[in-house]
Amino acid sequence: MLTSDLIRPLLRFQDRNVSVALVDPQSASLQTTARELIKLFHSHVDCSQEAWEQALGTYIGPRLDYVLVRGLAKVLSDGATFTPLPTIHAPTVVRESMFAYGPVFSGSDMVHPVSRQGVLQSVATNLKLSPSDVESLLFADRHASYRLTDTGPTWTPETLLARYNLELTRGVLYWASQLTIEIADNYKDIWKFIKLFKLMFVAQATNSGGYRIELDGPISPFVGATLRYGRQMAAFLPALFLCQHWKMQATVYPPQGRGAMNYQMDSSSNDLQSHFKRSGSFDSRLEADFAHEFEQKIGQRRGRWLLRRESDLLLLGDTVMVPDFVMVDRHDERRRILIELVGFWHPDYLRRKLEKVRAANCSHLLLLVYKGLNVTEEDFQGITSEVIFFPNKPVMRDVLAKVEEMSQRIYGPASA
Structure with missing residues (x-):
């Protein structure tokens, strides 16, 4: 999911209602940006996450739409797999061996007779490695060192922009204290995801034949805005798009300090497609x-x-x-x-x-x-x-x- 700093600038307010500025997946200029990002991302297969992020920073450069670009890049990264390097020795063991020598400097002198290079050589000898291997292993467990091994879904510019819209839509719920939905079909999947994301609920039948479900959290009655629980509601939201007919209303507390705001959508509001898988026709x-x-x-x-x-x-x-x-x-x-x-x-x-x-x-x-x-x-x-x-x-x-x-x-x- 997108981080909150990629959502906040795109929140829009009217009276006591809040919405989020979505993009047009059919925009030619946005498709060009999405296409360039997909190509850049694929060119970093087998490269470190740090290298990808540096390349992204270079691509953004002085662009004014950096929030959009970083959001699209986050969608790409979230769908991909970054794998730690295989190591002969655990990085923690290498660090312990290095740090046991205490503070060292690039060069040696009378006060500091042991240099960093000397420590690398000593540790390398003890572990039967080369100094360069020790250098690469030292922080190999940091995510920045992980290698891009799988780019994830087969993205097109249109599908990437559509998924970005979905992430923006559910990102508003980061600051939600309560979520109410109305559904009339696909009950089994809805409850499967309610359980998966550990949401508390109260449900009742409606006159129209469906059900009204209030999703709540264990502390939301006492705290106006809880990011952690709001993220659970946000994680759940794509399950709602598996239904043919639905309504959603949430009480959110935006970080701009406007107090309680109303956030609502229904099945006719947006052309949003869930990336969650629908259950099969039969369970057995x-x-x-x-x-x-x-x-x-x-x-x-x-x-x-x-x-x-x-x-x-x-x-x-x-x-x-x-x-x-x-x-x-x-x-x-x-x-x-x-x-x-x-x-x-x-x-x-x-x-x-x-x-x-x-x-x-x-x-x-x-x-x-x-x-x-x-x-x-x-x-x-x-x-x-x-x-x-x-x-x-x-x-x-x-x-x-x-x-x-x-x-x-x-x-x-x-x-x-």
Whole structure:
């Protein structure tokens, strides 16, 4: 991510709202700059990070757009791999051997009989190295000495400028104390990244059918601006761009000392593309087979029920449960039966799954449980949800019969 000094000059203020000045990825002049930077970066493969930074400084020279150039360079560096040099002896060992001689000078005299060159020679002899090897090893563990070994993504001027815009957009959240999002799809990925970046949340359903999620930190109620936690929110933001429809509003405290400001966007605000990877269509072969069998035997045009993938949430306090499927009555979308497949997983998964099922206390949840697991009907006693055990794979006829039964019991007779 960009450092805060590359964000601050680009913040823009209007009343109590804050935004950030984005660039036009289609600008010919900006594409020229991006192209030159990509070429310069690639020319430093196998060179030290220090050499790259010196070359960058020379390229910038007297340019007035140095904030932009350094920002683009930071994106390039963050996506690349800089590798420490392979060493015969650890640099700490070499330094200890050198520093054991105490202060030394370039030349020797009566007061300082040992010169730096003499110490290098002595250490080199002891370690069975040449003086030049000792010199290169002395600070080989500094990042400045690391070598550029992989330039990372295959950047084009357009993709580099687009990624720079993304980094600017989330950089505003460095100074955020609270972030509220509204989403209506891709729940599993959103919660995966909420957990990954250790964000605290409070979620509630909205009237429009999605969810409103307030992301907060452990100390943000007591401290107006916390860079460390704000950076976690910033790190999370690209996950939001994996959703088709979303809104975002944040309370931020810019470093210019303007107090609390409002920062907001939605899915129509900017053409921002996430670099996070979206989860696959299914988490297991069992789920894929179930969806395929439903499509083959029932499909979207036959029968009363439609099958949707991970389109509902069960809110469980400090966590959530995202059922694998939802059966929706095509004539009345309020009639919904959640379906969770439980099979072919390790004991910890089963334990957590049972804990979530009990916490959900959900009468319109149907569990399809593989008999080969180390669980029995007794493990599901006392839960509100319905359970069907299957030996090899769920039988669609039995599943639909149970769905109809549950629907009649929970929602009453269905309309014709």
